[in-house]
Amino acid sequence: xxxxxxxxxxxxxxxxxxxxxxxxxxxxxxxxxxxxxxxxxxxxxxxxxxxxxxxxxxxxxxxxxxxxxxxxxxxxxxxx
Amino acid sequence: xxxxxxxxxxxxxxxxxxxxxxxxxxxxxxxxxxxxxxxxxxxxxxxxxxxxxxxxxxxxxxxxxxxxxxxxxxxxxxxxxxxxxxxxxxxxxxxxxxxxxxxxxxxxxxxxxxxxxxxxxxxxxxxxxxxxxxxxxxxxxxxxxxxxxxxxxxxxxxxxxxxxxxxxxxxxxxxxxxxxxxxxxxxxxxxxxxxxxxxxxxxxxxxxxxxxxxxxxxxxxxxxxxxxxxxxxxxxxxxxxxxxxxxxxxxxxxxxxxxxxxxxxxxxxxxxxxxxxxxxxxxxxxxxxxxxxxxxxxxxxxxxxxxxxxxxxxxxxxxxxxxxxxxxxxxxxxxxxxxxxxxxxxxxxxxxxxxxxxxxxxxxxxxxxxxxxxxxxxxxxxxxxxxxxxxxxxxxxxxxxxxxxxxxx
Numbered sequence: 001x002x003x004x005x006x007x008x009x010x011x012x013x014x015x016x017x018x019x020x021x022x023x024x025x026x027x028x029x030x031x032x033x034x035x036x037x038x039x040x041x042x043x044x045x046x047x048x049x050x051x052x053x054x055x056x057x058x059x060x061x062x063x064x065x066x067x068x069x070x071x072x073x074x075x076x077x078x079x080x
Numbered sequence: 081x082x083x084x085x086x087x088x089x090x091x092x093x094x095x096x097x098x099x100x101x102x103x104x105x106x107x108x109x110x111x112x113x114x115x116x117x118x119x120x121x122x123x124x125x126x127x128x129x130x131x132x133x134x135x136x137x138x139x140x141x142x143x144x145x146x147x148x149x150x151x152x153x154x155x156x157x158x159x160x161x162x163x164x165x166x167x168x169x170x171x172x173x174x175x176x177x178x179x180x181x182x183x184x185x186x187x188x189x190x191x192x193x194x195x196x197x198x199x200x201x202x203x204x205x206x207x208x209x210x211x212x213x214x215x216x217x218x219x220x221x222x223x224x225x226x227x228x229x230x231x232x233x234x235x236x237x238x239x240x241x242x243x244x245x246x247x248x249x250x251x252x253x254x255x256x257x258x259x260x261x262x263x264x265x266x267x268x269x270x271x272x273x274x275x276x277x278x279x280x281x282x283x284x285x286x287x288x289x290x291x292x293x294x295x296x297x298x299x300x301x302x303x304x305x306x307x308x309x310x311x312x313x314x315x316x317x318x319x320x321x322x323x324x325x326x327x328x329x330x331x332x333x334x335x336x337x338x339x340x341x342x343x344x345x346x347x348x349x350x351x352x353x354x355x356x357x358x359x360x361x362x363x364x365x366x367x368x369x370x371x372x373x374x375x376x377x378x379x380x381x382x383x384x385x386x387x388x389x390x391x392x393x394x395x396x397x398x399x400x401x402x403x404x405x406x407x408x409x410x411x412x413x414x415x416x417x418x419x420x421x422x423x424x425x426x427x428x429x430x431x432x433x434x435x436x437x438x439x440x441x442x443x444x445x446x447x448x449x450x451x452x453x454x455x456x457x458x459x460x461x462x463x464x465x466x467x468x469x470x471x472x473x474x475x476x477x478x479x480x481x482x483x484x485x486x487x488x489x
Contacts, residue, residue, distance in 0.1 A: 018343045025120050025336050028329055037332040039339060 002056035003048045007063050007071065012040075015067040023062050030058055081153060082145065082160040084289050089386065091285065093264045093408045096388035099144035101137055102262060102311035102417075104388050104410045105291065107304040108192035110348035110429065114317060115189075115204065116197065117340040124324045127206065132254030133317050134210025135217075135224050137310035140259075142218040151219055158215040164292045166299035166307040167208065177220050179247035182212060183233075186297045187242045188307055190235035203234035207313070209244050210253065216246045225251045254320075259312065259417045267481040269407045272378050272393045276369040280382035283365050288387055302355030315414035318428060338428055342470060345432020346439075353380055353437050358450055373399070373441050380437065389430075390483070399442045399489075404434045405474075406483040412476035421479060425472035431485045435470045438487050443467075 011019045020040040024031065031038065034055050043049065051059070064071050087098045096103045118126050145161065146154035155172040162170050168186035175182075189205040213229040216222070226248060233243035271277070291299050291306060299306045318341050325333035356362055357380065366379045374397050381392040390409035396402055411427040425431075445451045474484035 017347075018340060021336060021339045021343075022117075022120055025117070025340060026122070028121065028333070028336070029123050032329055037329070039336060 001050040004059045005049045008043045011063045081157045094391045099141035101141040104311045107352040109351045112196045113344035118321045128254040129320045130206035131210040134207045135213045136256045137313035138211045138214035154219045163297040166293045168297040182244045183241045185241045193236040203231035204236045274378040277382045284386045311410045311414045341428035342432040345429035346436040349433035349436020401488045404485045409483040415477040422477040425475035
């Protein structure tokens with residue numbers, strides 16, 4: 001399991017308005033398969049969101065695609 | 081052949097109708113974000129709905145406008161309507177009973193998509209595909225169910241022109257059932273309670289008629305591009321998307337969709353209202369009446385109540401909390417015409433618009449130094465935790481007398 005909360009936090013800081021909801025809507029089918037229902041409001045209230053490794057990779061890939069920058073793992077370390 | 085001045089504004093219901101279709105203004109920020117939201121859910125086959133919504137509204141409207149006109153006249157009417165409404169330019173002269181392969185370099189949807197989001201890999205002007213299918217059906221006496229349309233080239237994909245192909249055949253877009261007539265909710269309105277309301281509303285009454293397509297078929301106004309949408313076209317996009325999201329994910333689906341649909345309204349409220357409140361017209365006719373921030377909100381309401389979106393007013397108004405109402409708002413009336421009653425509020429555009437307005441008035445320097453800021457500034461502000469929360473508390477489509485939105489910090 002891996003924590004996707006730092007990815008969302010990074011996307012919020014660097015992406016377009018409502019980028020988190022966009023990630024959620026784009027990944028909706030795979031999120032539902034993993035019984036995960038997130039919104040930006042919920043994510044802001046969570047300290048961590050642990051998901052299977054495969055879903056973590058999907059969220060990371062989508063976040064990078066929508067933000068348009070490589071994901072900065074150093075920033076992730078600070079959040080963690 | 082087509083004159084916008086022939087269609088008077090309904091001052092009792094703050095409503096505009098042309099050829100049997102309710103008409104509203106939307107800006108390119110709203111329409112591009114709405115379109116992107118729908119396309120983001122690529123597990124939903126939205127193309128039939130995107131074209132079908134346009135085809136349905138345009139078919140109803142053109143059928144009325146072209147009644148008792150010849151084929152040649154009807155082509156001219158359709159071209160003028162398209163241009164007047166701000167969608168760009170079309171030349172229908174080569175259309176015949178076999179359809180048309182139409183090329184145009186002036187397209188509101190392709191131009192503004194590219195301007196806001198850059199290039200994409202699929203054509204984006206679904207509206208014009210639907211318009212052309214409708215025009216062909218009306219002019220050559222066919223049902224929409226007997227028309228096919230495809231956009232094969234798009235400026236938003238890097239092409240030099242948009243190309244749409246229309247031909248007879250079993251339709252490849254959604255066909256919708258007939259709509260109900262408009263049903264206004266005739267209840268007493270809570271007035272704006274502002275001494276300058278009547279003066280300002282009267283000043284701008286009829287001014288909408290100046291917002292028509294220029295020589296390129298565009299309506300640049302207030303720092304944005306606006307179009308005159310058939311209300312049922314644009315609202316059906318929201319409603320059909322909401323329904324599809326419920327099918328995919330139930331209540332969670334509509335919650336997620338609602339957040340993004342509201343964001344489209346928020347951007348519209350911020351940029352279009354901001355553009356209005358930094359315009360020469362505002363500075364000349366409205367600003368002299370404004371003393372407080374609340375006056376700015378009421379001045380805007382008095383002005384936009386002449387634009388066909390319903391009657392905007394405020395039951396409470398302060399920086400911390402506002403309760404806005406809209407009597408006969410365009411989203412609820414549209415929902416009732418097309419679907420009847422709703423189990424949940426559907427006025428996302430109005431709600432986002434009110435929230436954007438609050439953000440503009442209370443969280444920017446607009447009132448103090450007249451600056452609106454940049455699109456990046458808008459992003460920064462929206463990321464901030466100082467933003468407003470929006471609660472859609474009453475809805476005509478849910479059985480209430482008016483739309484109500486509560487906005488709080």
